[in-house]
Amino acid sequence: MKVLRIHPKDTISIRHQMLRSGKPIDSCIYNGDDDEQTFHLGAFVDTKLVSVASFYFEKHPILLPPYQYRLRGMATLSEHQRSGLSSELLKMAFPIIKQNLASLLWCNARLTAVGFYEKVGFERVGESFNISDIGEHILMTKKIEID
Numbered sequence: 001m002k003v004l005r006i007h008p009k010d011t012i013s014i015r016h017q018m019l020r021s022g023k024p025i026d027s028c029i030y031n032g033d034d035d036e037q038t039f040h041l042g043a044f045v046d047t048k049l050v051s052v053a054s055f056y057f058e059k060h061p062i063l064l065p066p067y068q069y070r071l072r073g074m075a076t077l078s079e080h081q082r083s084g085l086s087s088e089l090l091k092m093a094f095p096i097i098k099q100n101l102a103s104l105l106w107c108n109a110r111l112t113a114v115g116f117y118e119k120v121g122f123e124r125v126g127e128s129f130n131i132s133d134i135g136e137h138i139l140m141t142k143k144i145e146i147d
């Protein structure tokens, strides 16, 4: 397994299969995908891209630290889940976020994925809320220690 930075367009197929199945492919293009401070990571098994995650320099309105990253589009193909791939993507992301002087990573986590986020060190913030067409989510955060 190898983790590499990938082009935004390379995230679309896995986003579509795992996060927006049956929805228009355009819904898999997210605001900020091409921004300079955005980065996208992919895990490859035998040269096949099987897991993706994207990181946006974006402050959440209710969270205090001035510099924050947002995690979106975290997904691993079904047959490769629970093999540690998403965890590896995050391990590679943390130092990059830190290099960009952001001290917090946040995401709107699907309730079905909360257990995963807790395993990798995120904490829940507040109550769950509904995102139309997708379902119940909860805000989760992970502190990134800046030396």
Ligand SMILES: CC(C)(COP(=O)(O)OP(=O)(O)OC[C@H]1O[C@@H](n2cnc3c(N)ncnc32)[C@H](O)[C@@H]1OP(=O)(O)O)[C@@H](O)C(=O)NCCC(=O)NCCS
Binding pocket: 018, 019, 051, 074, 075, 076, 077, 080, 081, 082, 083, 084, 085, 086, 087, 088, 108, 109, 110, 112, 113, 114, 115, 116, 117, 119, 120
């Ligand atoms: C959630 C998801 C991204 C996790 O990816 P993954 O590559 O399977 O995660 P990992 O293998 O790195 O899991 C790390 C740990 O979390 C656990 N875990 C993974 N998914 C979990 C879940 N849904 N609930 C509870 N624990 C979970 C793993 O068992 C592993 O535990 P361990 O360290 O004790 O072995 C993946 O299940 C997925 O793509 N789901 C569908 C899309 C989705 O819902 N994405 C999140 C949107 S907010």
